[in-house]
Amino acid sequence: QQPVQSPQAVILREGEDAVINCSSSKALYSVHWYRQKHGEAPVFLMILLKGGEQKGHDKISASFNEKKQQSSLYLTASQLSYSGTYFCGTGPFSGSARQLTFGSGTQLTVLP
Amino acid sequence: DAGITQSPRYKITETGRQVTLMCHQTWSHSYMFWYRQDLGHGLRLIYYSAAADITDKGEVPDGYVVSRSKTENFPLTLESATRSQTSVYFCASSLPGQNIQYFGAGTRLSVL
Numbered sequence: 001q002q003p004v005q006s007p008q009a010v011i012l013r014e015g016e017d018a019v020i021n022c023s024s025s026k027a028l029y030s031v032h033w034y035r036q037k038h039g040e041a042p043v044f045l046m047i048l049l050k051g052g053e054q055k056g057h058d059k060i061s062a063s064f065n066e067k068k069q070q071s072s073l074y075l076t077a078s079q080l081s082y083s084g085t086y087f088c089g090t091g092p093f094s095g096s097a098r099q100l101t102f103g104s105g106t107q108l109t110v111l112p
Numbered sequence: 113d114a115g116i117t118q119s120p121r122y123k124i125t126e127t128g129r130q131v132t133l134m135c136h137q138t139w140s141h142s143y144m145f146w147y148r149q150d151l152g153h154g155l156r157l158i159y160y161s162a163a164a165d166i167t168d169k170g171e172v173p174d175g176y177v178v179s180r181s182k183t184e185n186f187p188l189t190l191e192s193a194t195r196s197q198t199s200v201y202f203c204a205s206s207l208p209g210q211n212i213q214y215f216g217a218g219t220r221l222s223v224l
Contacts, residue, residue: 096206102154
């Protein structure tokens with residue numbers, strides 16, 4: 001079953017912050033975040049495992065809330081290069097990318 | 113370092129025709145995947161393969177056929193194309209136990 005991402009789209013100015021949520025009706029074991037720039041292939045950002053710590057990648061970080069069965073991606077002080085569609089993928093306990101179920105994506109637009 | 117390549121990048125075909133999309137990777141990754149990407153649905157798994165001669169259905173396999181006689185190739189065939197198969201198709205690969213899927217650049221298919 002596909003995880004649900006919210007919001008579907010967000011527009012912000014350079015330097016502003018954004019949060020993208022990924023929720024699942026089933027138990028979450030691992031959450032994989034990808035970013036796809038317009039016309040390009042999706043690219044891996046980070047993975048969060050159940051029981052693991054919050055991850056960070058430059059000014060992009062993510063958390064895993066086991067009780068809510070939700071992961072959130074935080075983009076702070078957004079840059080123009082952050083524009084794109086962000087996908088979360090839910091996976092097995094091991095964190096393997098063997099078989100992921102992706103959400104429908106969140107389109108992020110950063111304006112100058 | 114060629115990575116993962118898809119061909120053709122663009123394809124226009126007619127309803128009822130057979131179409132084969134090619135995917136080739138140079139990393140010797142054992143896992144390979146085919147996704148379709150449609151607006152509002154994100155990435156949906158069509159088929160995946162754990163190794164040569166081992167394939168399995170994903171979320172939306174109907175109307176598609178795959179084969180994997182060699183580790184590096186994973187072609188996707190639409191036996192009788194329908195308009196509903198108009199989409200962008202992505203191939204991806206991964207190593208067992210690895211938590212990253214590497215995506216190809218995609219094939220944009222239009223069925224008229």
